[in-house]
Amino acid sequence: MADTLTIALDAMGGDAGADMVVPGAALSAERHPDMRFQLFGDQARIAPLLDKHPKLKERATIRHSDVFVAMDAKPSQALRQGRGKSSMWQAIDAVKLGDANCAVSAGNTGALMAMARFVLKTLPGIERPAIAAIWPTLRSESIVLDVGATIGADAQQLVEFAIMGEAMARCLFGVEKPTVGLLNIGVEEIKGVEQVKEAAQLLRNLNLPLEYVGFVEGDDIGKGTVDVVVTEGFTGNIALKTAEGTAKQLAAYLKLSLTRTLLSKIGAVLAFDAFRALRDRMDPRKHNGGVFLGLNGVVVKSHGGTDALGFATAIDVAIEMVRNDLVNKIKTDMAGLGHANAAIEADALPAG
Amino acid sequence: MADTLTIALDAMGGDAGADMVVPGAALSAERHPDMRFQLFGDQARIAPLLDKHPKLKERATIRHSDVFVAMDAKPSQALRQGRGKSSMWQAIDAVKLGDANCAVSAGNTGALMAMARFVLKTLPGIERPAIAAIWPTLRSESIVLDVGATIGADAQQLVEFAIMGEAMARCLFGVEKPTVGLLNIGVEEIKGVEQVKEAAQLLRNLNLPLEYVGFVEGDDIGKGTVDVVVTEGFTGNIALKTAEGTAKQLAAYLKLSLTRTLLSKIGAVLAFDAFRALRDRMDPRKHNGGVFLGLNGVVVKSHGGTDALGFATAIDVAIEMVRNDLVNKIKTDMAGLGHANAAIEADALPAG
Numbered sequence: 001m002a003d004t005l006t007i008a009l010d011a012m013g014g015d016a017g018a019d020m021v022v023p024g025a026a027l028s029a030e031r032h033p034d035m036r037f038q039l040f041g042d043q044a045r046i047a048p049l050l051d052k053h054p055k056l057k058e059r060a061t062i063r064h065s066d067v068f069v070a071m072d073a074k075p076s077q078a079l080r081q082g083r084g085k086s087s088m089w090q091a092i093d094a095v096k097l098g099d100a101n102c103a104v105s106a107g108n109t110g111a112l113m114a115m116a117r118f119v120l121k122t123l124p125g126i127e128r129p130a131i132a133a134i135w136p137t138l139r140s141e142s143i144v145l146d147v148g149a150t151i152g153a154d155a156q157q158l159v160e161f162a163i164m165g166e167a168m169a170r171c172l173f174g175v176e177k178p179t180v181g182l183l184n185i186g187v188e189e190i191k192g193v194e195q196v197k198e199a200a201q202l203l204r205n206l207n208l209p210l211e212y213v214g215f216v217e218g219d220d221i222g223k224g225t226v227d228v229v230v231t232e233g234f235t236g237n238i239a240l241k242t243a244e245g246t247a248k249q250l251a252a253y254l255k256l257s258l259t260r261t262l263l264s265k266i267g268a269v270l271a272f273d274a275f276r277a278l279r280d281r282m283d284p285r286k287h288n289g290g291v292f293l294g295l296n297g298v299v300v301k302s303h304g305g306t307d308a309l310g311f312a313t314a315i316d317v318a319i320e321m322v323r324n325d326l327v328n329k330i331k332t333d334m335a336g337l338g339h340a341n342a343a344i345e346a347d348a349l350p351a352g
Numbered sequence: 353m354a355d356t357l358t359i360a361l362d363a364m365g366g367d368a369g370a371d372m373v374v375p376g377a378a379l380s381a382e383r384h385p386d387m388r389f390q391l392f393g394d395q396a397r398i399a400p401l402l403d404k405h406p407k408l409k410e411r412a413t414i415r416h417s418d419v420f421v422a423m424d425a426k427p428s429q430a431l432r433q434g435r436g437k438s439s440m441w442q443a444i445d446a447v448k449l450g451d452a453n454c455a456v457s458a459g460n461t462g463a464l465m466a467m468a469r470f471v472l473k474t475l476p477g478i479e480r481p482a483i484a485a486i487w488p489t490l491r492s493e494s495i496v497l498d499v500g501a502t503i504g505a506d507a508q509q510l511v512e513f514a515i516m517g518e519a520m521a522r523c524l525f526g527v528e529k530p531t532v533g534l535l536n537i538g539v540e541e542i543k544g545v546e547q548v549k550e551a552a553q554l555l556r557n558l559n560l561p562l563e564y565v566g567f568v569e570g571d572d573i574g575k576g577t578v579d580v581v582v583t584e585g586f587t588g589n590i591a592l593k594t595a596e597g598t599a600k601q602l603a604a605y606l607k608l609s610l611t612r613t614l615l616s617k618i619g620a621v622l623a624f625d626a627f628r629a630l631r632d633r634m635d636p637r638k639h640n641g642g643v644f645l646g647l648n649g650v651v652v653k654s655h656g657g658t659d660a661l662g663f664a665t666a667i668d669v670a671i672e673m674v675r676n677d678l679v680n681k682i683k684t685d686m687a688g689l690g691h692a693n694a695a696i697e698a699d700a701l702p703a704g
Contacts, residue, residue, distance in 0.1 A: 136601075137601070138601050138604055148537055148538075151537070151544070151545055152545065183590060185500055185503070185585070185586055185589040185590060185593075186500075186589070186593075192503070192586075193503055193504065193586060217589075217590070217593045218589070218590040218591065218592065218593025218594035218595075218596070218597055219593040219594065219596050219597030219600070220597065221594055221597055222594070222597035222598050222600065222601035223597060223600075223601070231590075233537070234537055234544075234545060234587065235586065235587050235590055237537040237538070237569075237570070238535060238537060238569070238570040238583075238587055238590070238591050239570065239590050239591060239594045240570065241537075241538075241569045241570025241571040242570035242571065242573055242574070242591045242594050242595050242598075243570075243594050243595065243597075243598040244570070244571050245570055245571030245572065245573055245574035245575060245595075246574050246594075246595040246598040246599055246602075247598055247602060248571070248574065248575075249489070249490050249574035249575070250598075250599060250602045252490055253630055253633050254606070254630055257623075257626040257627065257629045257630040257633075258623060258626050260625070260626055260629065261625060261626070263622050263623070263625065264622070264623040264625060264626035266619075266622050266623075267618075267619040267620065267621070267622030267623025267624075267626065268619065268623055268626075269619070270615050270616070270618050270619030270622065271609075271610060271615070271616040271618075271619025271620055271623065272619075273612075273613060273615065273616060274609040274610050274612055274613070274616035274619065274620075275609065277609045277612065278605055278606055278609040281605050281609075
């Protein structure tokens with residue numbers, strides 16, 4: 001008996017804009033018969049698309065705007081020009097005003113983060129928001145953050161990422177004490193940069209609902225060694241893109257191999273179901289949705305190039321975060337961290 | 353009509369030590385009938401293995417040593433304890449003394465780099481050596497460096513990596529002007545860290561045998577967008593390990609899919625040749641060999657867990673580097689860079 005939620009959608013975001021967002025919302029409406037949708041964007045473009053999806057139309061409102069953030073706009077420029085009036089801004093603003101429970105956009109990542117940060121503000125104690133990716137693993141799924149919200153992070157910020165990731169893992173995986181690892185490299189002596197070593201020290205002493213298991217390396221991500229992999233945005237983004245590239249590369253090799261000879265083609269036909277299962281598992285549309293963490297509201301970024309199915313996945317992720325109270329989980333943990341810090345500082349005071 | 357070369361092998365390195373190195377050398381001896389081998393390590397363990405490979409034995413010398421660097425030793429400790437007398441040290445020293453043309457070891461990476469640096473010294477103008485990986489791509493192969501020699505790199509060091517990578521690409525791929533890209537992330541405004549942006553500026557103005565094409569992202573590596581991908585060691589190591597992890601993950605998915613039903617099993621049998629071709633292409637033993645760049649001699653690091661076939665590949669890589677005069681190519685380019693810098697400085701002097 002889930003509550004009715006309202007989802008704010010930036011209908012103009014993504015490579016295909018409303019042509020992808022509206023059918024994506026329609027898919028989502030089928031999956032979640034109790035959701036309502038607010039579609040922000042050009043009324044003239046959205047209305048005819050909505051007519052094609054009567055079931056969605058019943059539960060959707062169009063919120064007209066005629067300013068749109070270009071996919072290649074610079075965040076500062078988008079913020080200047082799109083402030084107040086762009087479809088992206090208004091979708092986020094709906095979350096702030098309490099008109100919607102979360103916002104989903106397939107638009108420009110940098111602009112979305114800049115606006116979300118500006119409108120929703122960061123949570124108490126959070127210096128920097130992060131973008132968390134849901135990464136398919138051999139075990140199931142893991143959360144990797146930050147994958148590109150900002151470059152570089154000091155030890156304290158890495159600890160904040162760990163806390164935000166742990167809260168998201170509790171929402172997504174339903175585990176009580178998610179395992180957390182710090183991404184590092186395996187050269188013994190010079191193991192890691194200073195801030196990673198320092199973050200490890202801090203994480204070991206936290207009294208929060210997470211189990212810090214130590215350093216993990218790049219190949220641990222795909223293995224699913226931990227529920228949450230913590231790193232700064234530059235490395236995280238490169239790891240994510242490298243994995244995507246490798247997956248595409250291997251899919252291309254497989255296709256090439258299977259179409260080489262008649263026999264291999266016949267084999268491929270017989271094993272069709274197997275390949276469909278494999279494609280399903282590797283389908284990036286089923287792992288779509290970068291969650292913005294550390295903000296006073298739920299915002300999810302969909303891949304810009306995705307289709308309706310992928311966009312519906314991103315909406316699923318946003319709903320999961322709202323239903324499981326992501327923002328309050330992070331708030332509570334950060335408050336706990338504050339108390340812990342105060343206790344540590346108190347301990348450090350001279351006795352008597 | 354290739355010259356006879358002598359290859360120094362650390363026979364005690366790697367998870368399996370001499371049991372893997374000697375058969376690996378035997379494979380290499382078959383491939384290269386004009387090579388000679390020096391096997392550094394425990395005579396009592398090497399001699400009986402050598403007896404099993406008479407063809408190798410004819411062209412191999414055992415250089416006894418009874419100090420071995422443990423796979424998990426700290427580099428500084430290995431340097432202290434293994435200095436002068438360990439099999440690893442002596443293999444590198446043979447290169448310095450001119451007894452061998454190159455050294456190959458499957459031992460402890462950190463220790464090997466520390467010793468190589470200590471014994472061979474860095475080339476004039478090179479502040480820091482790098483480890484370069486040969487990365488299979490959709491196009492063919494690319495070089496990625498640094499994958500873990502050191503953490504962090506300033507703009508000048510990134511430029512040195514670009515030059516060393518370009519020289520290696522000329523040796524390995526036979527191209528005259530390899531394309532070079534700087535690994536970066538795609539968030540527009542904050543595009544990259546300062547040193548990466550500064551390195552881009554420097555690379556644009558170089559008059560060297562390389563074509564700087566700009567920033568590349570993680571997914572460009574597998575695509576083969578450029579011949580040489582330049583990054584600092586922390587990010588490079590994580591990208592490499594992440595790709596390895598993803599490849600293993602997908603191979604596991606594929607296996608799982610193909611053994612799911614009887615039909616898929618039959619299909620897999622029919623497509624056996626296709627899968628063999630795929631496995632071949634993905635075989636990490638065929639892409640084995642991290643090349644140490646920037647040193648006064650050729651040292652190649654084999655994966656510690658590889659087998660004879662993989663070790664023979666690492667020897668192949670070392671031979672290629674010697675035959676194509678890697679060290680002198682880097683020296684020449686660095687000298688050219690020096691002239692260029694001098695010219696720039698001269699231009700900056702007040703005229704008259």
